[in-house]
Amino acid sequence: MSSLSQNPKKTLLFSAMKNPNTLKKKLASRFLKAMKKLKYKMSPSPPASIAEKKRRHRAVRAAAYASMASAVGPRRAWSRALLRKMKGRKRARRNPGNMNTRFGLNHLCDIVPGGEAMDSCSLLNETAHYIKCLVAQVQIMREILHSSSSSSTIL
């Protein structure tokens, strides 16, 4: 059981040794910095009201997505669209010409940020990259949560 769960870890570590600037590392450092900034803003007590909880939730989620997008940089369409969306600018106009040539991709382009203005080929490309980043982000958040829960049990 342990060997099973350690195998991917090994490969991950080896890849990290080979390439010091992995996406996951960038993501983790950015996300932690963002969380640190958030921590200063927040009161030390646990959230009192529902509105406060919601605000915090939104802040953490925004930190997560923003760190994802900024770690990837502007070379990907989805990260650009994500940052644009978060800054609250206008959404990109839907390109009507592409819509009729698409087969089942309508749902996908709603999900992937910036997918409205893409043709199907680049949409699939962006989706692949987006999935990678999401997986890395989820892993990082889980690890933070684990460590925090293990430390908070002592407190």
Add this chain to the structure above:
Amino acid sequence: MNSRLPEMLHCLNSTTSENCEMSVLERQRSRLKQQEQLTHHHPPIPYFNGNDHLAYSGFHGDQALSDLVLNGGAMKPDPGVEHDDFRRFMNYGTGTTDFQMSCALPRTVSCPPYVAAASVDSAAGKESCKKRKAHNLKIAAEEKKMKGCAEEESKITEQNSNSKSTTTTISTSANKNNKGPSANAKKASDAPKTDYIHVRARRGQATDSHSLAERVRREKISERMKYLQDLVPGCNKVTGKAGMLDEIINYVQSLQRQVEFLSMKLAAINPRLDFDIENYILKEMFPACPPAMEPDHSHLQFNTSVEEVSGSGLEMVVGPMDATLRRTISAPITVQQSFLDSSSLNQIQQVTWEDELRNLYSMEYQQGRSTPFISQQITGFLEANHVKLEM
């Protein structure tokens, strides 16, 4: 496969066989020998060996216009296509052996081949099929069409290639592979180079530019889909594009929901959290310690201080190490040890949502002993989580 832009091609397998003069045949055979000497390591050209009948391709005009791309893996060399200048300028063997890439071997032909070919055509064309005759009649018109297409595509290709190598490939991996053929191409062609990429149609396929473009697009899409299939777990079993897309959409959505959920949990825990970021980043810089060493490491750190534990736990090590950590942590609190152990055992393999929820419950349960106020907050929060999850 990798060749991006549609182009013209040799099409149809024209069936003129009887009319070829022996001189032409012999000339080509001698050239074949020459070529084999040049490229020893390549297998003999498959279509030429047993082929006593020479068939000229229908489109000589396009050959005169531009170069030729062998689209390596997907397409076999078309037995119907044969041309003198074809082999003079390009190293055919490299094209056929390098299956993985689309190598573009520029071949630039000046006008004369077209004229000569046309004359041969007219000689051979009498007994050929109707298609052929029609083609001979329309050759001028088609050449015009092709010129139009070629101009159109040259505009596109100019963005990509700076005419040093005529190969324009979008993917970087293909670029790597292309170095060899492009070097070959430099040797092979001393004539001015052109910027076209060719896609070859198999026999029976449509050859007008629209359907070629569509075919290339479809190939690209299916390539991406294969890549996505590797990324998304459980996507291998699904057949059909629609099912795969559904699976992909589900996966992306579930990941997004996970981010939501985790951020919710982090927001609940955040205030009590001490991020030892410096420590964490330092460790990220030196990840040299092998994973087998991790548990001892964490034990040591746990013994020294709590903050160190948070730092080490942030590393990319989950699973068994976490379990041991949890056990050591739960050691002082003897009352809930069994409960904690069960939860940590659940976490060993892969942490699903339910496990995380249970973990949170256990945490809350523990805190219920020490600070009832906080536990109430968390239970309320958990209920909110449940509601959100079921939605």
